[in-house]
Amino acid sequence: MTEFSLEGKVAIITGASRGIGRAIALRFAQAGASVVVSSRSLDNVQAVAGTINSSGGAASAIQAHVGQPDDVARLVQHTLDTFGRLDIAVNNAATNPHFGPLLDADEGQLDKILDTNLKGCFRVCKAVVPHMMAAGGGKIVNLASIAGLRPSPGMGIYGVSKAAIIMLTQVLAQELGPSNIQVNAIAPGVIKTRFSQILWQVPQFAAPILNTLPSHRFGDPEDVAGLALFLASPASDYVTGSTFLVDGGMYVSSPMG
Numbered sequence: 001m002t003e004f005s006l007e008g009k010v011a012i013i014t015g016a017s018r019g020i021g022r023a024i025a026l027r028f029a030q031a032g033a034s035v036v037v038s039s040r041s042l043d044n045v046q047a048v049a050g051t052i053n054s055s056g057g058a059a060s061a062i063q064a065h066v067g068q069p070d071d072v073a074r075l076v077q078h079t080l081d082t083f084g085r086l087d088i089a090v091n092n093a094a095t096n097p098h099f100g101p102l103l104d105a106d107e108g109q110l111d112k113i114l115d116t117n118l119k120g121c122f123r124v125c126k127a128v129v130p131h132m133m134a135a136g137g138g139k140i141v142n143l144a145s146i147a148g149l150r151p152s153p154g155m156g157i158y159g160v161s162k163a164a165i166i167m168l169t170q171v172l173a174q175e176l177g178p179s180n181i182q183v184n185a186i187a188p189g190v191i192k193t194r195f196s197q198i199l200w201q202v203p204q205f206a207a208p209i210l211n212t213l214p215s216h217r218f219g220d221p222e223d224v225a226g227l228a229l230f231l232a233s234p235a236s237d238y239v240t241g242s243t244f245l246v247d248g249g250m251y252v253s254s255p256m257g
Contacts, residue, residue, distance in 0.1 A: 088232045
């Protein structure tokens with residue numbers, strides 16, 4: 001199925017040391033892409049690259065914090081120096097240092113969430129787009145969240161940042177379409193990662209969600225990786241500006257407020 005092949009393509013994946021980012025990196029490599037995996041921790045992301053390389057794929061790891069413009073520039077240059085081109089960018093890096101009522105957060109927490117989740121995505125897009133244009137096109141996949149589509153208890157600022165990602169995706173899709181760059185977003189529900197463990201491990205949060213999910217289970221990172229592959233592959237060439245839910249039916253079935 002060549003329309004889902006990433007042979008000859010080079011992808012950057014931020015926040016790739018574990019969870020969703022790691023699963024996407026492994027799936028892209030299986031589809032033939034050369035991948036550059038980045039995170040704030042070099043040791044963890046080197047392990048991901050090692051898994052890919054030992055399986056016959058091509059991967060390179062680099063420490064890069066999307067909250068630091070110099071790190072983003074270094075990430076892109078490393079990709080070009082290592083693999084010679086840049087076709088796909090997955091903006092997965094995110095943070096959420098505040099859980100609770102929105103107005104209980106201080107401005108430092110607000111700044112950190114927006115700087116990483118929103119401005120980090122903006123920085124990566126700004127850095128990669130010129131190289132995609134030079135190559136004749138590209139794919140950008142932004143990780144949003146169901147919390148960006150409807151209020152999620154305790155995750156107000158995070159949800160605001162992800163709502164902004166959805167609008168950023170739509171604006172970029174409109175602006176970059178003439179350059180053959182497709183920009184889409186994925187909005188996961190509760191996926192079993194360390195990042196979201198309070199929602200699926202703590203009974204007071206997990207039980208009400210799980211009891212109303214049509215799928216009767218929380219998601220795994222691999223559930224997100226399959227959609228990411230579609231959005232990075234030629235199969236999605238006529239898809240842009242969209243946000244896709246991967247939530248087991250939570251949005252249509254589960255009250256979150």
